[in-house]
Amino acid sequence: MHAETLAVTRVVRAFADCWNAHDMKAFGDLFASDAEFVDVVGLWWNGRAAIRDAHTFTHRTIFKRSRLTLDDMSLRWPAPHVALARCRWTLAGHVASDGTPLPERRGILLNVLRKDGDRWRIIDAQNTDVIPGELSRPP
Amino acid sequence: MHAETLAVTRVVRAFADCWNAHDMKAFGDLFASDAEFVDVVGLWWNGRAAIRDAHTFTHRTIFKRSRLTLDDMSLRWPAPHVALARCRWTLAGHVASDGTPLPERRGILLNVLRKDGDRWRIIDAQNTDVIPGELSRPP
Numbered sequence: 001m002h003a004e005t006l007a008v009t010r011v012v013r014a015f016a017d018c019w020n021a022h023d024m025k026a027f028g029d030l031f032a033s034d035a036e037f038v039d040v041v042g043l044w045w046n047g048r049a050a051i052r053d054a055h056t057f058t059h060r061t062i063f064k065r066s067r068l069t070l071d072d073m074s075l076r077w078p079a080p081h082v083a084l085a086r087c088r089w090t091l092a093g094h095v096a097s098d099g100t101p102l103p104e105r106r107g108i109l110l111n112v113l114r115k116d117g118d119r120w121r122i123i124d125a126q127n128t129d130v131i132p133g134e135l136s137r138p139p
Numbered sequence: 140m141h142a143e144t145l146a147v148t149r150v151v152r153a154f155a156d157c158w159n160a161h162d163m164k165a166f167g168d169l170f171a172s173d174a175e176f177v178d179v180v181g182l183w184w185n186g187r188a189a190i191r192d193a194h195t196f197t198h199r200t201i202f203k204r205s206r207l208t209l210d211d212m213s214l215r216w217p218a219p220h221v222a223l224a225r226c227r228w229t230l231a232g233h234v235a236s237d238g239t240p241l242p243e244r245r246g247i248l249l250n251v252l253r254k255d256g257d258r259w260r261i262i263d264a265q266n267t268d269v270i271p272g273e274l275s276r277p278p
Contacts, residue, residue: 038225038249039267042270076262078221084251086183086265094275107181108183108265126249128266129181136179
């Protein structure tokens with residue numbers, strides 16, 4: 001595997017590894033200080049601190065025992081130091097805000113990464129749930 | 140406004156203009172031939188033809204009389220010829236697949252654009268519905 005492909009793949013894999021270790025300090029370090037993140041319900045966080053703090057809260061509550069699996073990564077290079085990494089994911093073991101266990105769900109995550117110095121970081125993430133059998137949001 | 144900012148803003152505005160004119164030929168031309176697009180329910184289209192054909196279908200049916208308004212654009216430049224454009228949107232006038240009118244809805248659209256020659260095109264789009272009052276997908 002090409003060295004840059006390997007480096008970008010490692011960062012994307014680390015997204016899931018930090019999630020599954022519920023280590024939000026390490027999770028936050030994957031992002032650039034000015035990164036943006038839009039989650040599956042359209043919460044739009046600006047900056048590493050906001051991304052880390054939001055995930056710290058959810059990993060103490062609804063995602064505390066959740067497990068994220070990434071699959072089917074598509075990788076493209078719009079510029080030498082910019083990568084688009086899109087993967088399908090499956091989330092298991094999450095709960096509603098009242099603690100009720102929820103069924104496994106799937107989605108698609110886009111990460112945009114940039115190499116600054118010798119390190120690739122996520123500069124943007126947008127996440128979308130997969131709702132099977134629909135063309136657009138159901139009524 | 141800087142010339143490149145103006146050019147990218149025009150392409151993003153044209154996304155909404157083509158949508159509202161229901162002109163899916165012009166809509167498709169905004170995308171690079173190898174663009175990817177993930178819609179709000181996680182349909183993942185690969186290539187301009189797939190993006191154009193899917194939107195041609197929805198603009199004959201559920202989006203036939205819909206109107207898309209873009210707002211709050213955030214623009215970033217990870218490389219000189221690459222732009223990330225994120226906007227909030229409102230969609231009105233759409234219907235369910237049985238023709239039932241649906242309420243106005245909101246979302247967030249990320250477009251990644253690249254300049255090839257003298258023309259900016261969308262190389263990637265990912266769209267997410269805003270579901271107010273939730274941290275993650277409701278049960």
